[in-house]
Amino acid sequence: MLKVGELALRAGMTVRTLHHYDSLGLLSPSARSSSGNRLYSEADATRLSRIQLLKQNGHSLGQIKQMLEAGSQPPRTLISQQLDSLAAQQRHIEKLRVRLLRLNQKAGKGTLHLGSDWIGTLEMLVLQEEVLSESEVAALQAIEDRLDNLEPSWEALVSDVQSAITAQVSENSLCARTLAWRWMRLVHLTVGEDAELAFKLTLLQRNSQRAQQLNYIHSDMLDWIMVSFTYARLALFSTYLTSSEHEDLASRQLHHLWQWQPLITLAREHQRNGHDITSPGVRELAQQWRRLFRASHYGDDLELERKVRHAYEREPELSKYTGLNNSLLEFINRALAVI
Structure with missing residues (x-):
């Protein structure tokens, strides 16, 4: 029988790790000494070797426990489960690779700088992928150069709109209507004719607190813009309607x-x-x-x-x-x- 320290030394790991495996029910000692110390048999040591091998192959501890305790399951079932798990990991790695390629392209063009900026950009990419289809993500990638060129325009416009809201500018004012036309035009330039993409990105911005923290476009700003844009369109009706009709339409x-x-x-x-x-x-x-x-x-x-x-x-x-x-x-x- 091996004491816990002896098994740890033999396996090249810490005693704390073995204690953790015991708490998970992954590897428990076969016996205890009269003083309560853990004692491991050769069978326990063999089980630990299997755990280490499976862990090196990328399996989680939960998966390893399931595999070791699933003696009643056919090997083909277990292997199929692990193949599915590996396929999911490959998809995740490929997504990460594509994200990093996009960031690397931005860095090469000088539109990405050192510091937290690139991490925030990566966060936004992840948020977008959670709500967009693969084709919509591809559409955004296809217009990456245009998005980079529009970024300064967006920063300036968001700042102008925030200043107007802070100053309590009325949504029906000429200033607000002008800002609304600028906003809609910039959205159109960003996504082109793809209104569904624009709607999904707006919904993401409205529902995600993290997205709002990243680009400073908050839900109250989106509300202000939509109401201002409604008044901007209503102004086009003014020459065709009486004042009472215009109020009814508004x-x-x-x-x-x-x-x-x-x-x-x-x-x-x-x-x-x-x-x-x-x-x-x-x-x-x-x-x-x-x-x-x-x-x-x-x-x-x-x-x-x-x-x-x-x-x-x-x-x-x-x-x-x-x-x-x-x-x-x-x-x-x-x-x-x-x-």
């Missing part, structure tokens, strides 16, 4: 403000998947679209409806930066025509 737009993004995302999903406009899902989308458009613009006021539709025909800026493009509008209009 109230409706602000009340239904947050209902449009998920509906536009759903419409894009149907279009991307090639769903027929007569399918039940697209018909339901068209019904929702019609209800929301009416509720957020004119209700039962037929005269206001006529003026609103006339304004949309004459003011292409009303659809700008809303996530709608000609292709999606055509898809929706065809679906509306069916119902």
Whole structure:
């Protein structure tokens, strides 16, 4: 029988590690001396050798315990489980490799500096990968150069918006509306025509406290921008409506403000998947679209409806930066025509 110190010396590890294995039930001594000291048999030493071998092959202690105690399981089952585990580790390593390659490219172009900056950038990449699909991550990678060039513009704009909020500038002021147009234009330049990507990144920013700490874009800032952008679009209606009609429209737009993004995302999903406009899902989308458009613009006021539709025909800026493009509008209009 070997004392704990003797086994530790023979195995090239610390006594503390053996105590830890004992507490986990991974390797317990076969006996105790009269004074209570741990005593290990040759079988225990053999088990420890197996533990060390499996650990060197990258298995966790929990996995090793499961493998050693799973005598009733067929070897093929255990091997398949370990192959799945190794495949997952390989995917994780590949993701890390891609992230570091992106950071290395930034460093080579001089857009990444020493200090905590690059660590924050790595954190943001990880946060994005948690909410984006592989194709969306690839889309961001494809526009990496453009993102680097836009970074100073984003920093300046975030600073300007924060200053306006601190100064309690009204969302309906010319200053706020100008900032909102700048913001939407920069979002458009960042993600191009991919409104779904823009919506997902906005949702990440709204829900992740860490993302807000990294780039200083907080949820109250996003709210301020969206309300200011609504007023910016409302200003385009002013020459077509009476003051009372304009107030009614403003109230409706602000009340239904947050209902449009998920509906536009759903419409894009149907279009991307090639769903027929007569399918039940697209018909339901068209019904929702019609209800929301009416509720957020004119209700039962037929005269206001006529003026609103006339304004949309004459003011292409009303659809700008809303996530709608000609292709999606055509898809929706065809679906509306069916119902």
